[in-house]
Amino acid sequence: MTNYTIKDVAKMANVSIATVSLVIHDHKRISPETKHKVQQAIEKLNYHPSRSARGLVSRKTGNVGFILTNDHFLRTEPFYTQIFMGTEFEARDHELYVLLATVDSDFGENASLPRFILDKNIDGMIIAGKVPQRLIDKMRKYDLPIVFVDYLAPDKKNSVVAIDNEEGGFLATQHLIKLGHKNIAFIGGDISHPSLNDRFTGYKNALEKAGISIVSKYIETEEDYPARANGYNAARKLFSANKNITALFACNDAMAIGAMQYLKDSGKRVPDDVSIIGFDDVAAEVMIDTPLSTMRVPKLEMGVEAMKLISEQIKNPGLINQKILVPAELIVRKSTRKI
């Protein structure tokens, strides 16, 4: 378990350290034999180049920052943790490490940036989920590559990996329509959030396309955060004021779960009395008796794509901004049924 250096490898392979370095970087003009010899030595010694030494020369840290609000990190549903795992997974192929930092959801006037930025201990960063504009403004002052996931600053000035929320909202609503539902409600929290707003747009488009009129009484978007308790409350408002709703599209699974709980508590059965569909697919384990139909979001893949983007941008800072849209997929479980 000793730590060997490039010198040890060079000695063992009877070449210079420069040659070893070239082999490591897969340089073209290295003879196959030399390459082989060196690789053998590397393997035998279990040699791993020192990241510090490399970093010193290349002026790179080999680290990528992953930033999200503590709200998002601590949410009961593991949405962003999955995305994080995707970045971490993909990071291997790029020989990068991911440093995770959370920031306060209300990033105050003089809140400080994640330490790895001030410390200059990253080469680029991935920002996951909606974060305060104030934070974004501050971060952009450091000229580090930035990639957004599941959110994009309104000026759209960075690369982003996003869900096709509008299409997803359309498909979810269409699913309910195909099951014969006409009185289809929508609940959403923080509708100013672009993702949730797009899902809402998809809902309206689907109704419109099916020739079903949009009824404002069936729409409840006043909650400020798409969490369970708010789903519960939204459902209460909705169902205590409207008796003929037969289906509900919740902007995410958390709100869908809250709504289901309300319906149960108020003596309604899902899906017998009301069909419910969510979005995100994070609730698999949560509802024991009535598994939730939902729109599956490829969370791991989103992380993977984000890591690919940031890695490219680190290598090639002049890169133009890219947008990757990933589709959401309809998953039919037990919470929706034919009317």
Place this chain on the structure above:
Amino acid sequence: MTNYTIKDVAKMANVSIATVSLVIHDHKRISPETKHKVQQAIEKLNYHPSRSARGLVSRKTGNVGFILTNDHFLRTEPFYTQIFMGTEFEARDHELYVLLATVDSDFGENASLPRFILDKNIDGMIIAGKVPQRLIDKMRKYDLPIVFVDYLAPDKKNSVVAIDNEEGGFLATQHLIKLGHKNIAFIGGDISHPSLNDRFTGYKNALEKAGISIVSKYIETEEDYPARANGYNAARKLFSANKNITALFACNDAMAIGAMQYLKDSGKRVPDDVSIIGFDDVAAEVMIDTPLSTMRVPKLEMGVEAMKLISEQIKNPGLINQKILVPAELIVRKSTRKI
């Protein structure tokens, strides 16, 4: 936002780079005036020492690994994420960074270790929660300092930050006893897990001390994992076979929530018909109507303590193993009441 080096600071302060270095490390034989001058320059330039350069000399990476199973990371309740945040928080004071890695819950015969170990990119590691023994054995081959949190390898050969689970289980059960309950059930998953087993022991001790006999029919510990679905199942077994149980101590909040759902579904009211207490305090947001009484575990603080321990051990590798026991605190909410 340019990157200044120690030379720039030296030049600005009219001293040598050695002096700057000494000031940074708060060396005693530096005159107050020089110290001041240098600090001024550092501030003015917003100078941060290069971690790579430092690492190269000191043969340290400045990184600490945080390892847990993906099961634990992705669990619906943010228990280990809180601990992680604690380590990250405390890491600032030690100028360390935390690298998070998950391993498969069933760490197979030839599964590979977290990359930062093979890469030698950490100075020490924190292992959170129960992990496979095979993983521990493999990791110990690298002679890196190890600190456990919320688990300890059976041979107890490392430092650990643990909850006083036995005392916690005792207090939880005592709470129910004080409310007048006599027929008190216990549900647990994976009772071979030391933490859960200790909670169980606390339960038994409390009953014994109160002169209440331990009824094996009231104990359901056959589930293999302390998750909601298993709490639901355990409650079903328990309550369909026993009509006179008036209180339930669940080994953790997840199982308590599952049990509450079962009771609701089967027409029983909490706490009117059955009092329930959990453990961990991770369910604050989850139960809307009946907030769960529980034993609060200081998760953030546990992370903080773990980081302190590992930091000490990195600086002083000869350190003897330490054990830090943190108490769990009774939190009475709405799910328990006087009989």
Place this chain on the structure above:
DNA sequence: GTGAAAGCGCTAACAT
């Protein structure tokens, strides 16, 4: 109390 200089492990430009 402060400075000069060696050297940590690596990359890359330049020689050969």
Place this chain on the structure above:
DNA sequence: ATGTTAGCGCTTTCAC
């Protein structure tokens, strides 16, 4: 196709 060497930014003796 391979080797020599300067130098990245810092810490740490050793001089003075």
